[in-house]
Amino acid sequence: xxxxxxxxxxxxxxxxxxxxxxxxxxxxxxxxxxxxxxxxxxxxxxxxxxxxxxxxxxxxxxxxxxxxxxxxxxxxxxxxxxxxxxxxxxxxxxxxxxxxxxxxxxxxxxxxxxxxxxxxxxxxxxxxxxxxxxxxxxxxxxxxxxxxxxxxxxxxxxxxxxxxxxxxxxxxxxxxxxxxxxxxxxxxxxxxxxxxxxxxxxxxxxxxxxxxxxxxxxxxxxxxxxxxxxxxxxxxxxxxxxxxxxxx
Numbered sequence: 001x002x003x004x005x006x007x008x009x010x011x012x013x014x015x016x017x018x019x020x021x022x023x024x025x026x027x028x029x030x031x032x033x034x035x036x037x038x039x040x041x042x043x044x045x046x047x048x049x050x051x052x053x054x055x056x057x058x059x060x061x062x063x064x065x066x067x068x069x070x071x072x073x074x075x076x077x078x079x080x081x082x083x084x085x086x087x088x089x090x091x092x093x094x095x096x097x098x099x100x101x102x103x104x105x106x107x108x109x110x111x112x113x114x115x116x117x118x119x120x121x122x123x124x125x126x127x128x129x130x131x132x133x134x135x136x137x138x139x140x141x142x143x144x145x146x147x148x149x150x151x152x153x154x155x156x157x158x159x160x161x162x163x164x165x166x167x168x169x170x171x172x173x174x175x176x177x178x179x180x181x182x183x184x185x186x187x188x189x190x191x192x193x194x195x196x197x198x199x200x201x202x203x204x205x206x207x208x209x210x211x212x213x214x215x216x217x218x219x220x221x222x223x224x225x226x227x228x229x230x231x232x233x234x235x236x237x238x239x240x241x242x243x244x245x246x247x248x
Contacts, residue, residue: 033066033087042071045094046083051235053099055081062172064115068108072119072170075099080119080169084242096236100244103129103214106172107241114180116163116212116245119170126165127219132248133159133179135186135210154189157182186210213248 037045039058046055054076062070067087075081081099084106085092098104103118120126137156143149161176175183216224236242 034091036061036063036069036085037092042073042083046073046097049094049235050081050097050099053077053079053081059119059170060168062170064108064113064172068106070106070115070117070172078121080121082117082119082170084117084236084240086240093237095240096234096242098234098242100234102247103131103245105175105212105243105245107243111241114175114183116173116175117171117242118165118173120165122167122169124169124224125218126216126224128217129163129165130215130217131161131163131245132213132215133157133175133182133210134213135182152189154186183210211246212243213246215248 039061042058042061043055055073056076057074059072059074062072064070069085069092071083071085073081073083079099080101081097082104083097084095086095086108087093101118101120101124103116106115106117107113108115116131118129135154135157138154139152141149141151159176159179159182161179163171163173165171218224
C-alpha cells in the first residue's frame with residue numbers, strides 16, 4: 001500500500017513540476033502586455049544591438065496588436081531602417097532589425113498572420129508597389145503498399161495586388177485574404193503529401209514553394225530611381241520570421 005502511495009505521490013509531483021515549467025514559459029500570454037518603450041528607450045535598445053549603423057531618430061511606432069510593434073527609424077547616415085518587436089516571457093524584445101527599405105514579410109502569432117512592411121525614404125519617388133504571389137506548377141504520382149496509385153496536381157499561380165505608398169514612406173500592410181487562404185492550402189497540401197509519401201514505395205519529399213515579389217513604380221508609372229540601394233545590414237533572433245521580398 002505504501003509503495004502504491006509513493007508511486008501516486010511521485011506522479012503528482014511530476015505533473016506539478018511539468019505544469020510549473022509550462023506555466024513559466026507561457027504565463028505572459030495570459031496577461032496584458034506591458035506598455036511599449038518610449039522613443040528614448042528604443043534608441044538606446046537599438047544602438048546597443050544593431051551592428052555597423054547608428055540609429056538617430058525613431059520615426060514612429062506602429063502597433064499591429066498589443067504584442068507586436070513595427071518601428072521604422074533613420075540612421076545618422078540618413079538611411080531608412082526597420083525594426084520588429086514582440087512581447088514574450090522576457091517582456092518586449094527586438095526580434096529583428098533591417099537597414100533596408102525594401103518590403104519584408106513579417107509572420108506573427110504562430111504563423112497565423114502575415115504582414116508586408118516597408119520604409120522608403122520620404123524623398124524617394126516610389127508611389128505605388130505591385131506585390132505578387134507566385135507558385136510553380138506541381139505534379140506527383142505515388143504508389144502505396146497495396147498498389148493504389150495517387151496523382152496530385154497543382155496549377156501554376158500568379159496573384160497580384162497594388163498598394164499606394166503612404167506619404168510618410170512606411171506602412172504595415174496585411175496580405176490579402178485570398179493570399180492567406182491560398183498560402184494555408186499550399187502548406188496543408190505539403191504536409192499531407194509528405195505524410196502520404198512515408199506510406200508509399202516512392203518517397204518524393206516534395207516542397208511546394210510560394211514566392212512573394214514586388215515591383216515599384218513612380219506616380220507616372222515609370223521605374224523609380226535607384227539612389228537608395230535595396231540591400232543593407234540586419235539581424236535578429238531565431239524565432240523571428242521576417243523574410244525579404246524579392247524585387248521582380
